[in-house]
Amino acid sequence: MTPLQNLLQQFRTQAASPRDQGTYFEKLILTYLRHEPYYQTLYSQVWTYGAWATERGLTGLDTGIDLVAQTAATGEFHAIQCKFYAPNHRIQRADIDSFFAASGTSDFSHRLLVITTNNWTKPVQDVLQNQQIPVTVIDLNTLEYSKIDWGKYSIDQAPILRHSKQLRxxxxxxxxxxxxxxxxxxxxxxxxxxxxxxxxxxxxxxxxxxxxxxxxxxxxxxxxxxxxxxxxxxxxxxxxxxxxxxxxxxxxxxxxxxxxxxxxxxxxxxxxxxxxxxxxxxxxxxxxxxxxxxxxxxxxxxxxxxxxxxxxxxxxxxxxxxxxxxxxxxxxxxxxxxxxxxxxxxxxxxxxxxxxxxxxxxxxxxxxxxxxxxxxxxxxxxxxxxxxxxxxxxxxxxxxxxxxxxxxxxxxxxx
CATH class of the missing domain: 3.40.50.300 (P-loop containing nucleotide triphosphate hydrolases)
Known part of the structure; x- marks a missing residue:
């Protein structure tokens, strides 16, 4: 297994419940969005949904949105859902319906769906391609190629980035x-x-x-x-x-x-x-x-x-x-x-x-x-x-x- 796959497997075996597994993964993605070079410059801030909602006087209850990010260039908000599934799980329409419903408001200009599988059903692909509020998918393959060194990742410490290349x-x-x-x-x-x-x-x-x-x-x-x-x-x-x-x-x-x-x-x-x-x-x-x-x-x-x-x-x-x-x-x-x-x-x-x-x-x-x-x-x-x-x-x-x-x-x- 790759370092990231090993890390996700640790989440599955060490978490006391599926909810804890999801919390571990949510923290990992929070780290990813704050430190992966592209997203680090795209977003000026990334919050948990609860923290973002509380700042705005909202209830902060679990609505299907896990994280919210604000773009640095335009100040728009992006809704983010983190889905922690088994590697062989095949994404169904029901898996994302609550997220689409919660994020389908004027508060958000874009959606990010972060998942731990690369398996999609055709109806889900069709839905993703025909959204008024666009959707970007970050799947397991994308996370594997992160600048973050997953082999050295610790949930309580700042991430270690892989060394940059030099011209040969x-x-x-x-x-x-x-x-x-x-x-x-x-x-x-x-x-x-x-x-x-x-x-x-x-x-x-x-x-x-x-x-x-x-x-x-x-x-x-x-x-x-x-x-x-x-x-x-x-x-x-x-x-x-x-x-x-x-x-x-x-x-x-x-x-x-x-x-x-x-x-x-x-x-x-x-x-x-x-x-x-x-x-x-x-x-x-x-x-x-x-x-x-x-x-x-x-x-x-x-x-x-x-x-x-x-x-x-x-x-x-x-x-x-x-x-x-x-x-x-x-x-x-x-x-x-x-x-x-x-x-x-x-x-x-x-x-x-x-x-x-x-x-x-x-x-x-x-x-x-x-x-x-x-x-x-x-x-x-x-x-x-x-x-x-x-x-x-x-x-x-x-x-x-x-x-x-x-x-x-x-x-x-x-x-």
């Missing part, structure tokens, strides 16, 4: 090369083999190229990758970070019927809301408001967004004063290739190239597998007056700032 020599080479390249070019490519640490390397590039007081946009093709990247960046950053997650309505289960089947197949990576581990916005005005309120926080401000939600970011800049990005990082950048037709709606993946659409000082395109079109395809595109985005086009992607091929990574013993 091949990553340091990439870091230096990209920063040097950006002195001469506003765009460029970072090509690194899978498993060599592109995400961590890009964090250190952002810290050096942008840094405190500046805004970075990190684009990914899926909600799952958004969660993974946001986790690694917040846990490993050596400068204070304020992070904001953005997704589209279609990705969180809203407005699906507005898409044709063809659009869904081409554009929408319909990933369940269970994949998104952090509260996210789909509204450009709220995004701009939250970022602008954090400009004086002595932090680097990072917006993590999917390519599908790029219009949210665009509108936040165009209409709500979000401001220029110091750096845009396009992950899985081979996805941004393809044709742009004059008489057809442009793909979300290619809009990032347009500096009039997204204002930024620098653009970094990262991938392990650059996609390049052959001469025949290029000639056909030119003949048909079609813009073809190919990764060997330096006018779009810039030069190769650093290249670490798979064969070289293997030869260096990196894989």
């Amino acid at each position: 020599p091949h990553q340091e080479n990439a870091h230096k090369a990209v920063l040097l390249g950006f002195k001469h070019s506003a765009r460029g490519k970072l090509l690194m083999a899978c498993g060599t640490g592109k995400t961590f390397t890009s964090l250190k590039i952002a810290e050096s190229q942008a840094g405190i007081g500046h805004i970075v946009l990190f684009l990914v093709p899926s909600l799952a990758l958004l969660s993974q990247t946001l986790t690694e960046w917040t846990q490993e950053s050596s400068v204070p970070l304020r992070s904001f997650a953005v997704c589209s309505d279609t990705e969180v289960g809203k407005n699906k019927r507005k898409l044709t089947k063809a659009q869904q197949n081409e554009e929408a990576e319909e990933i369940a809301v269970l994949e998104l581990q952090y509260p996210a916005t789909t509204e450009p005005d709220k995004l701009a408001q939250a970022v602008l309120r954090s400009r004086n926080s002595q932090s680097m401000l990072v917006i993590f967004a999917t390519y599908h939600s790029i219009e949210v970011v665009h509108t936040a800049q165009l209409e709500y004063g979000l401001g220029q990005f110091s750096l845009i990082i396009c992950d899985e950048a081979h996805r941004t290739t393809g044709a742009i037709f004059a008489d057809t709606a442009e793909s979300h993946f290619t809009k990032v190239h347009n500096d009039e659409y997204l204002h930024a000082s620098k653009r970094l395109y990262m991938t392990a597998t650059p996609r390049v079109y052959g001469n025949t395809a290029k000639a056909k595109a030119e003949q048909d007056s079609v813009t073809l985005c190919s990764m060997d086009d330096e006018a779009i992607y810039g030069p190769d700032l650093h290249v670490l091929r798979f064969s070289k990574a293997v030869a260096q013993g990196l894989l």
Whole structure:
């Protein structure tokens, strides 16, 4: 068993009753939300529901809400329920009904459901994706990847955090090369083999190229990758970070019927809301408001967004004063290739190239597998007056700032 699984098993065997088990787990999550790097910056305060209710002259009786958190940027309240189940328990609708009823008021703008299982019934997944007040799920997998060292956790002591990573020599080479390249070019490519640490390397590039007081946009093709990247960046950053997650309505289960089947197949990576581990916005005005309120926080401000939600970011800049990005990082950048037709709606993946659409000082395109079109395809595109985005086009992607091929990574013993 993992250290966290061992810890939860101790709760089960040492607690005098199921209620005590729940209390132990609630205290663990209180610690998690106060010390896990992302939530530590997201929330200015986290209370037990009883303490929060008492401050407001409410009864504080058990209503299905265990904890309440207040966001640092906007002062909104998030309702939190902590569910301590056996590992093989399968979440049913009845397990969460009381929480949804208690938190379905104007007091709360978001809900967090924290559970000790990864098993869900289909009706519960459907319910979670169609809530007026959004729901974020923190499951056992998410807790396992906490910065907190669960093997050293004690319920009565401050948590011990795992050591932060340092750049390895091949990553340091990439870091230096990209920063040097950006002195001469506003765009460029970072090509690194899978498993060599592109995400961590890009964090250190952002810290050096942008840094405190500046805004970075990190684009990914899926909600799952958004969660993974946001986790690694917040846990490993050596400068204070304020992070904001953005997704589209279609990705969180809203407005699906507005898409044709063809659009869904081409554009929408319909990933369940269970994949998104952090509260996210789909509204450009709220995004701009939250970022602008954090400009004086002595932090680097990072917006993590999917390519599908790029219009949210665009509108936040165009209409709500979000401001220029110091750096845009396009992950899985081979996805941004393809044709742009004059008489057809442009793909979300290619809009990032347009500096009039997204204002930024620098653009970094990262991938392990650059996609390049052959001469025949290029000639056909030119003949048909079609813009073809190919990764060997330096006018779009810039030069190769650093290249670490798979064969070289293997030869260096990196894989």
